[in-house]
Amino acid sequence: xxxxxxVLCMSLAILLACFSGAEAKQSEWTDxxxxxxxxxxxxxxxxxxxxxxxxxxDLGFIxxxxxxxxxxxxxxxxxxxxxxxxxxxxxxxxKVSGYTNNSFGLTEKVTLFAYPHKGQYxxxxxxxxxxxxxxxxxxxxxxxxxxxxxxxxxxxxxTIYTCVKGEKSDTMGIVLxxxxxxxxxxxxxxIIESLNEETFLSLSAYTDEWKQSIPTKQHKMNLQxxxxxxxIGGKTTITIGTPIITTEY
Numbered sequence: 001x002x003x004x005x006x007v008l009c010m011s012l013a014i015l016l017a018c019f020s021g022a023e024a025k026q027s028e029w030t031d032x033x034x035x036x037x038x039x040x041x042x043x044x045x046x047x048x049x050x051x052x053x054x055x056x057x058d059l060g061f062i063x064x065x066x067x068x069x070x071x072x073x074x075x076x077x078x079x080x081x082x083x084x085x086x087x088x089x090x091x092x093x094x095k096v097s098g099y100t101n102n103s104f105g106l107t108e109k110v111t112l113f114a115y116p117h118k119g120q121y122x123x124x125x126x127x128x129x130x131x132x133x134x135x136x137x138x139x140x141x142x143x144x145x146x147x148x149x150x151x152x153x154x155x156x157x158x159t160i161y162t163c164v165k166g167e168k169s170d171t172m173g174i175v176l177x178x179x180x181x182x183x184x185x186x187x188x189x190x191i192i193e194s195l196n197e198e199t200f201l202s203l204s205a206y207t208d209e210w211k212q213s214i215p216t217k218q219h220k221m222n223l224q225x226x227x228x229x230x231x232i233g234g235k236t237t238i239t240i241g242t243p244i245i246t247t248e249y
Contacts, residue, residue, distance in 0.1 A: 047167050052129065056124060191205045
């Protein structure tokens with residue numbers, strides 16, 4: 001298994017553990033993490049390329065596909081502006097997604113899942129908002145709308161995974177370890193573990209500044225940073241997520 005796939009699988013394993021075990025500390029959602037990450041990246045001369053907010057909540061059990069269809073219809077009634085795919089039915093696992101590009105230039109996606117569990121079907125919902133270049137004023141205008149949408153779709157106390165990706169010019173030959181250390185210090189964080197190679201670095205850390213965290217074998221963590229160097233004259237890609245990165249990096 002190559003390095004990139006290994007790191008991605010490790011992150012997905014942690015993410016699934018958090019979702020299935022509900023071990024992430026839950027509190028009413030704030031945008032502090034998104035504001036902190038975008039601020040640190042901007043102050044570090046990192047050009048933000050895209051960002052996302054990823055939330056999930058369990059909806060409970062249903063008895064059959066008819067119950068699933070009723071949930072889908074209820075969700076569609078709450079999101080009349082969304083375009084919907086057909087239900088994907090594979091080995092008694094059901095999935096359907098709706099999409100919209102809103103007036104703020106952001107992409108929204110909501111997906112309703114169901115899978116067999118102890119003679120019934122467990123259901124859960126994932127709601128994702130994705131944007132490109134960061135605009136603080138636009139976010140200030142959209143924040144209350146996003147908060148209402150989160151409460152409508154996934155509840156008042158969701159676990160929201162924040163992820164921001166950017167690029168930094170590499171005309172001087174960026175040393176990944178030095179940049180990573182600077183970023184960790186900007187979050188007042190402590191490194192928990194890291195993977196360091198010549199052109200790639202990934203680390204997990206913990207900061208007291210954020211309430212949300214997930215457990216590891218020995219420590220709590222709520223910050224992941226991934227850096228990839230494309231060589232002198234190219235770009236260094238920086239991905240920062242809390243409590244973990246939810247995209248490929």
